[in-house]
Amino acid sequence: MKFFVSLILTAFLSFAACLYLPWWSIAIVAFLIAALIPQRPGWAFLTGFIALFLLWGGMSFWLSSRNDHILAQKIAAVLGIGNSYLLIALTALIAGLVAGFAALTGSFLRARKG
Amino acid sequence: MRIVPFLVCAVVTTGLVIALNMRLKIGGKEAPAFGSFLSPQHGFWQNAESVNTDYSADLKFPQLNGKVNVYLDERLVPHIFAEQENDAYFVQGYLHARFRLWQMEFQTYAASGRLSEILGGSDPRILDVDRMMRRLGMVYGAERSLEEMEKDGVTKKACDAYTSGVNAYIETLTESKLPLEYKLLGYAPEKWTNLKTALFLKYMSLDLAGHDDDFEMTNAKSFFNAEDFEKLYPAIQDSLDPIIPRGTAFAEQKVMPKAPASADSLYFNIKPVPVKETQKPDRENGSNNWAVSGKKTKSGAPILCNDPHLGLNFPSVWYELQISTPAFNAYGASFPGAPGVIIGFNDSCAFGFTNGGRDVRDYYEIKFKDDTRREYLFNGEWRQSKFRIDTIKIKGRKDFIDSVAYVQLGNDWCPVMYDKTYSGGRNNSDKYYAVRWKAHDASNELKIFSMLNRAKNYSDYQAAVTNLHTPGQNCAFACKNGDIAIRTQGEWPAKWKGQGDFVMPGTDTSYLWQGMIPQDEVPFQYNPERGFISSANQKPVDEAYPYYLGRNYPLYRGITINKRLTAMNGITVDDMKALQTDNYNMLAQMILPLLLKNLKEGDLNADEKKYADLLKGWDLRNDVGSKGATVFEVFWKNLADTIYEDEYAKAPKLTILPFESTLAEGLLKDSAYKYVDNISTPQKETLADDVTAAFKKTSVELNKASANGKLEWDKYKATMIRHLLRIPGLSRLNLPIGGGVHNINAAKDVHGPSWRMIVQLSAQTEAWGIYPGGQNGNPGSKFYDTFVDQWAAGKYYPLWMMTRGEEKDKRVKWVMNFSK
Numbered sequence: 001m002k003f004f005v006s007l008i009l010t011a012f013l014s015f016a017a018c019l020y021l022p023w024w025s026i027a028i029v030a031f032l033i034a035a036l037i038p039q040r041p042g043w044a045f046l047t048g049f050i051a052l053f054l055l056w057g058g059m060s061f062w063l064s065s066r067n068d069h070i071l072a073q074k075i076a077a078v079l080g081i082g083n084s085y086l087l088i089a090l091t092a093l094i095a096g097l098v099a100g101f102a103a104l105t106g107s108f109l110r111a112r113k114g
Numbered sequence: 115m116r117i118v119p120f121l122v123c124a125v126v127t128t129g130l131v132i133a134l135n136m137r138l139k140i141g142g143k144e145a146p147a148f149g150s151f152l153s154p155q156h157g158f159w160q161n162a163e164s165v166n167t168d169y170s171a172d173l174k175f176p177q178l179n180g181k182v183n184v185y186l187d188e189r190l191v192p193h194i195f196a197e198q199e200n201d202a203y204f205v206q207g208y209l210h211a212r213f214r215l216w217q218m219e220f221q222t223y224a225a226s227g228r229l230s231e232i233l234g235g236s237d238p239r240i241l242d243v244d245r246m247m248r249r250l251g252m253v254y255g256a257e258r259s260l261e262e263m264e265k266d267g268v269t270k271k272a273c274d275a276y277t278s279g280v281n282a283y284i285e286t287l288t289e290s291k292l293p294l295e296y297k298l299l300g301y302a303p304e305k306w307t308n309l310k311t312a313l314f315l316k317y318m319s320l321d322l323a324g325h326d327d328d329f330e331m332t333n334a335k336s337f338f339n340a341e342d343f344e345k346l347y348p349a350i351q352d353s354l355d356p357i358i359p360r361g362t363a364f365a366e367q368k369v370m371p372k373a374p375a376s377a378d379s380l381y382f383n384i385k386p387v388p389v390k391e392t393q394k395p396d397r398e399n400g401s402n403n404w405a406v407s408g409k410k411t412k413s414g415a416p417i418l419c420n421d422p423h424l425g426l427n428f429p430s431v432w433y434e435l436q437i438s439t440p441a442f443n444a445y446g447a448s449f450p451g452a453p454g455v456i457i458g459f460n461d462s463c464a465f466g467f468t469n470g471g472r473d474v475r476d477y478y479e480i481k482f483k484d485d486t487r488r489e490y491l492f493n494g495e496w497r498q499s500k501f502r503i504d505t506i507k508i509k510g511r512k513d514f515i516d517s518v519a520y521v522q523l524g525n526d527w528c529p530v531m532y533d534k535t536y537s538g539g540r541n542n543s544d545k546y547y548a549v550r551w552k553a554h555d556a557s558n559e560l561k562i563f564s565m566l567n568r569a570k571n572y573s574d575y576q577a578a579v580t581n582l583h584t585p586g587q588n589c590a591f592a593c594k595n596g597d598i599a600i601r602t603q604g605e606w607p608a609k610w611k612g613q614g615d616f617v618m619p620g621t622d623t624s625y626l627w628q629g630m631i632p633q634d635e636v637p638f639q640y641n642p643e644r645g646f647i648s649s650a651n652q653k654p655v656d657e658a659y660p661y662y663l664g665r666n667y668p669l670y671r672g673i674t675i676n677k678r679l680t681a682m683n684g685i686t687v688d689d690m691k692a693l694q695t696d697n698y699n700m701l702a703q704m705i706l707p708l709l710l711k712n713l714k715e716g717d718l719n720a721d722e723k724k725y726a727d728l729l730k731g732w733d734l735r736n737d738v739g740s741k742g743a744t745v746f747e748v749f750w751k752n753l754a755d756t757i758y759e760d761e762y763a764k765a766p767k768l769t770i771l772p773f774e775s776t777l778a779e780g781l782l783k784d785s786a787y788k789y790v791d792n793i794s795t796p797q798k799e800t801l802a803d804d805v806t807a808a809f810k811k812t813s814v815e816l817n818k819a820s821a822n823g824k825l826e827w828d829k830y831k832a833t834m835i836r837h838l839l840r841i842p843g844l845s846r847l848n849l850p851i852g853g854g855v856h857n858i859n860a861a862k863d864v865h866g867p868s869w870r871m872i873v874q875l876s877a878q879t880e881a882w883g884i885y886p887g888g889q890n891g892n893p894g895s896k897f898y899d900t901f902v903d904q905w906a907a908g909k910y911y912p913l914w915m916m917t918r919g920e921e922k923d924k925r926v927k928w929v930m931n932f933s934k
Contacts (some may be wrong), residue, residue: 015155021151024131038400041119049905059154067162071294071894075158077843078298079145090161094134098149102128108120 003047006037008049010099015059025093026052029101034106041107048103049096057092064088130820137493137831140411144234146298147297154662158297160290161894169928177204177278182932184209190617190889190897191884193916200275203453205932210433211306211741211876212892214294214450215283217429219303220838221451224308225317226253227506232301234509240692241514245536248504249518251529252320255554256312257865262556263312269560273308276453280306294893295839314451315560319553321424323585326475327666329387330770332616336386337765345780345788346761346772349665352779355676357588358637359644367598367660367914369608374624377612381625385618386766389544392901400668401468402694402858404648404675405592405600407641411685418592419690420457420466420749423860424868425867426835426900427455430887432456432869437914442568442699445915447885449868452465454563457819458871459916461883462570463593463701464873468649470586470604473664474552476613478620479545480530487530487531493622498525521548524626529555548620550627553609557583561708572597572640580633588649591622594875599639600647604653606631609662631661646679648672650858669775669855670700690872695908698864702746708752708785712805722813736827736859737852743827747854749817751776753808760792774856782786828852833861835886835902837893844893849908859908870910881913 010033017025030048039047064072064084072084081087134149150166151157169186182205182576187193192209196202210218223229227247233240247253264270284303296302335343403420411417424431432447437455446458457466460483469560482499483489489496499519508513519530532547533537558581565578571593579589579601586604591597607614607627618625637655638646652672712732720725725745733741754777760863762769772780781801790801816825824830833851853859853866859910860866871883886905890897904911912926921929 017746018149018153018155023149023156025133027127027131042586056152056154060159063154063159063162067894068165068168070165070896070898071158071162074893075844091154094152095147096135098127098130098134101130102431105120105123105127108116108123 002037002039003043006039006044007034007051009033009037010048010103013053014052014055014099024098026099030099030102031106034103035109038110041104041108044107045100045104049100052099053092053096056095057088060088060091063077083092123375144236145299149215151297154445155563156290156742158294158894160894161294161297163890165896165897167895168922170930172931172933174226175204175282176934177275177282178934179934180934182431182680183924184930184932185921186928186930187914188927189392189900189911191434191914192435192930193914195438195918196619197440199439199441200271201932202437202615203272203275204279204282204436206437206453207276207281207306208447208932209279210450211280211283213889214429214433215280216295217301217838217891218280218306218314218451219310220295220319222313225256225313225320227504229881230506230514231679232509233301235377235511238619242607244506245504245514246538248502248506248516249529249536250320250549251531251551251554252313252322252503253318254520254529254553255319256316257556258554258556259315260309260312261303263558263560264308264563266558268564269558270308271581272552272560273311273455275309276326276487277306286404293891295636298839299682311452311560314449316553317424318449319746321585322469322471322587322851323474323553323793324551325471326473326477327770328473328475328477328614328617330768332384332768333386333769334382335382335616336463337769340382340652341449342761346776347634347665348776348779349662351653351667351669351775352783353673354653354656354669355481355673356656357600357647357672358656359637359642359660360656362637362639362655362658364637364655364659368632368635369629369683370612370660371608371610371661372801373610373613373629376540376624377617380693381616382612386616387547387768398858400471400651400671402650402671402675402860403466403468403588403590403600404679405464405590405598405648406646406682407598408596410645410683411736411874412466412677413686413874413876415874416592416596417690417872417874418459418466418590418598418599419694419872420463420468420590421694421867421870422457422467422469423866424870425865426886428835428837428887428893429891430868430885432887433891434883436884436914437567438916444567445881445913446871447883450891452560452563454560455567456563457871459873459875459879459915460569462595463575464875464881465566465569465575466590466871467587467635468590469651470602470654471624471651471667471814472586472587472604472606472608472613473544474584474586474604474607476550477531477547477617478523478528478550478625478726479617480548480620485534487533488519491621492517492521492523497522502529519546519871520621522834523548523550523620524623525556526550538853546550546787547617552584555583555605556579557605559583571595572599572884574579575599576601588651588654590647590649592873592875593876594879597641599638599640599762600649601919602636602649604636606636609664611662613662615665635661639763644680648675648679650675651788665697666773668811668855671858671860674698674700686883687872687874691882691908693858693911694872695853696858696869697854697857699734699743699746699854701750701774701778701856702734703883704782705750706732706746708781709749709805712800712802713787714802718809719813719829719900721817725813725816726809735852736854736857737830738826740827740852741825743852744819744855745812745816747827747830749812750817751778751807752811752815753805756804756808756811757787759788760794761789763794807856831861833866835861835899836864840897846899848904849902851908867905871913873909879915881915882910883913
C-alpha cells in the first residue's frame with residue numbers, strides 16, 4: 001500500500017513541481033516522499049524509479065504521439081540515437097534514475113541501523 | 115539514520131543532477147544539458163507540437179489602437195486585417211516572433227558579430243566571422259541607417275509597432291515555450307529593438323551587396339601582364355543581352371569621374387597583397403524577374419514573375435502573409451525581422467527584385483604614423499583616427515577585445531578592416547586597408563516597401579523604388595492598367611574605368627568615389643516596344659552607358675529568358691510556371707558543339723566512350739535524372755582546370771579564375787585560344803588535346819560518382835536546404851530537383867530560387883507562389899517543411915488575396931483576434 005501511495009504521490013507531485021520549478025525538482029519530490037513515507041531502501045528506489053520512469057516516459061510518449069513523432073525522429077537523428085522510441089526510453093530512464101537515487105537517499109534518512 | 119549509505123546516495127543523486135545539468139561534450143560537439151532538454155515539461159518535447167494544433171486565440175494587448183483579425187489558412191499563411199495600419203505591423207511582429215523568433219534573432223546576432231556569445235569558442239572560425247562583421251562596419255552601418263529610418267515618421271511608427279509586437283510575444287515565453295534552438299544551444303531571447311531590424315537589413319545588404327574580389331583581382335593584376343589580364347578578365351562580354359536592350363539611348367552624363375594622374379603608375383601597376391577574407395557572400399546571389407505586357411498574354415493582362423536566388427536555409431528567409439489595412443492591401447513574402455511585404459502584389463500592381471550585383475565595396479591602403487593607428491596620412495597631413503572598441507563575448511571563455519580604427523576618407527568615416535591584428539585568417543600583413551562600403555551610408559530601405567505596398571500606378575512605383583540605395587536591385591513592376599517597367603535601381607558610385615577593381619591608395623582624395631550616378635541617369639524601361647522587361651543579374655546596359663560598371667556579371671540566364679520571352683505570345687500563367695522552373699542550359703547550347711567537335715574519340719577507352727555517348731545524346735537540360743547534364747558539368751569544370759592550371763600555377767595563392775563566360779567566349783571566338791597551350795610542356799597543345807585530357811579526368815570522376823549511385827544530375831548536385839545551425843537532422847538533404855547555375859531554375863547545392871512568384875494582373879488577380887520551407891520555423895511542427903517537396907517538383911500554390919466577407923471560407927482554418 002505504502003508503495004502505491006508513494007508511487008502516485010511522487011509522480012503527481014513531480015508533475016506539479018515541474019510546472020513551476022526546474023526539472024531537477026523531481027529529485028526533491030522523490031527524496032521528500034521517501035523520507036516522509038518510510039519504506040525499505042530497495043522499495044524506495046523502485047518507487048522513485050518507476051514513478052518517474054512512467055511519468056516522463058508516459059508524457060514524452062503522449063507528446064510525441066500527438067506530434068506523429070516528427071520531432072522525436074529529428075532529435076533522435078541529431079543526438080545519434082536510433083529512433084524515437086529509444087529517445088522516449090532514454091527520457092524515462094534519466095528521470096527514473098534521478099528519482100530512484102533521490103528516493104533511496106530519502107529512505108536512508110529514516111531507515112534504522114540493522 | 116544510516117549515515118554512510120545516506121551520504122553515498124546523496125552524492126550519487128547530486129552528481130547525476132549536476133551531470134545532467136551540464137552541457138557535456140559528446141563526440142567533440144557540445145550536447146544540450148540532458149536533464150532540462152529531455153524533461154517533457156521543459157525541454158524539446160514541449161516543441162513537439164501536436165499535428166492538430168489549434169492556432170486560434172483571442173489576445174489582448176494594451177499597445178493596440180484598434181482590432182486586428184488574423185485568418186490563418188490551411189498553409190498557415192496569415193491574412194491580417196487591421197483597422198489601423200500600425201496595428202498590422204504590431205501583429206506582423208507578433209506572428210514573425212510566434213513562428214520564426216529564433217531565426218530572427220540568430221540573423222541579427224550574426225550581423226552584429228555576436229555569434230561567439232551563443233556558439234562559444236571551440237571553433238575559431240566563429241570568432242573570425244564575428245570580427246569580420248564588426249570590422250566591416252555592419253553595426254556602424256545599421257546604426258546610421260536606423261538614424262535615417264527614425265527620422266521618417268512613417269517608418270519610425272511602423273518599426274516601433276513591429277518591435278512592440280515581437281516583444282509582446284517574447285514576454286509570453288516561458289522556459290518550456292522557447293523555440294527548440296534556444297534549448298539546443300542553451301540561451302534565451304533578448305528584447306527586440308529597431309536596431310535589430312536595421313541589423314537584419316544590413317545582413318541582407320551584406321548578402322546582396324557585400325561581394326568583392328578586390329584582393330583577388332589585385333593579385334591577378336600584379337601577376338599577369340596587361341594583355342593577358344584583359345583577356346582573362348574582360349570588361350566586355352560579347353554575348354551579353356543586357357537588362358536595358360542594346361541600342362537604348364541614355365541621358366547625358368552629368369557626373370564625370372576622372373582617373374587620377376597617378377593611376378597608371380600607382381594603381382594599375384599594383385603589387386600583390388597577402389590578405390584574404392574568410393567568408394564571402396555567394397557570388398551567384400542572383401535572381402530572375404520579368405514582366406510581360408498584356409499584348410503578349412492570352413488574358414490581355416500583364417504578368418509579373420520573380421524568383422530571388424538566395425541561400426537555401428531552414429527556417430526560410432521568407433514568411434508569407436497578407437496585410438490588409440484601410441490604406442492598403444498587400445500579399446507576398448516578408449522578411450522575419452522587418453515590417454511590410456517585400457516581394458508581392460497589392461490590389462493594383464505587383465513588384466519583384468533581382469540583385470544589381472555591382473561592386474559597391476572598395477578598399478583603400480592607409481598609411482598610419484605608427485602601430486598605435488592614432489594618426490593617418492591624408493592629403494599631406496597627419497589626421498586623427500577614431501576608434502570603435504568591440505567587446506566580443508565568447509560563451510565559456512573570456513571576452514575578446516577588438517579595436518577598429520576609423521579613418522575619414524573625404525566625407526566618409528571608413529573602418530580599417532584589415533590591420534596587423536586581423537587579416538582574415540591568413541598570415542599577417544604589415545598593411546592597413548580601410549573599406550568603403552555603400553551599405554555604410556545612411557538610408558531608409560523600409561520606405562520603399564511601405565510605399566510599394568500601397569502603390570497604385572507607375573508613378574507611385576517610381577517614387578517608391580528611388581528610395582532604394584543599397585543593396586541596389588533591378589525592380590520589376592506590372593500594373594493592372596497595363597503598365598510594365600523595370601529600373602536598375604540603387605545609389606551607385608560613379609566610377610572611372612577600373613576604379614575599385616583593385617585595392618586603391620588611400621592617402622589622398624584622388625582615388626575616392628567622386629560622386630553617385632544621378633537618379634535621372636539610372637537606366638530603366640517603361641512599357642518597352644518588345645512587350646516585356648526582364649533581368650537576371652546580367653550587366654544592366656551595353657557599352658553606350660557612360661559609367662563604369664565592373665567586370666563580373668552572370669550571362670546565361672538572361673540570354674535564355676530574353677530569347678524565350680521574345681518568342682512567346684499568348685502567354686498563360688502555366689507558360690510562366692514552366693519558364694520559371696526551366697532547366698535548359700544555355701551555356702551548354704553555345705559551347706558543347708565546339709567541345710564535341712574537338713573531342714578525340716579515337717583516344718577514348720570504353721568508359722570514356724560511354725560518357726561521350728551520354729553527352730552526345732543529351733538534350734541540354736539539367737533535368738532530374740539526366741546523366742548527360744552531370745557529364746557536361748563535370749567536363750566543363752575539368753576543362754577550365756586543364757586550360758588555366760598552368761597559367762595560374764605560379765600566381766599568388768589568393769586569386770580568382772576567369773569567369774565561365776570568359777572561357778566560353780574565348781574558345782568560341784578563337785579555338786586557338788591562347789591559354790589552351792600548356793606552358794609547362796615543350797610541345798604546343800591544341801584545344802583538342804585539352805578537351806580530350808579534360809574528358810579523361812572527367813571520366814575518372816564520373817566513375818566514382820557512378821559507383822556511389824550519383825551519376826544522375828540531381829543526385830550528383832544534391833541540392834539541400836540546411837538548417838541555419840547546419841545540423842543535418844534538421845535539414846532536408848538530396849532533394850530531387852534539376853537546374854543549376856546557368857539555368858533559369860538556378861537550384862544549386864545550397865543556393866537557389868528562394869521564393870517563386872507569378873502574378874497575373876487581370877481584373878481578378880491570379881497569383882501563384884512557393885518557397886522552399888514552411889510557415890512554422892519550429893522543426894517539431896508539421897508546417898516546418900511543408901512546401902519543400904512541392905517546390906522541388908516545380909509546383910506552385912495559389913496565393914489567396916482574401917477579402918472581407920470571406921471569413922467563413924473553408925480555407926480559413928484558424929482565427930486569431932487581437933484587441934486592446
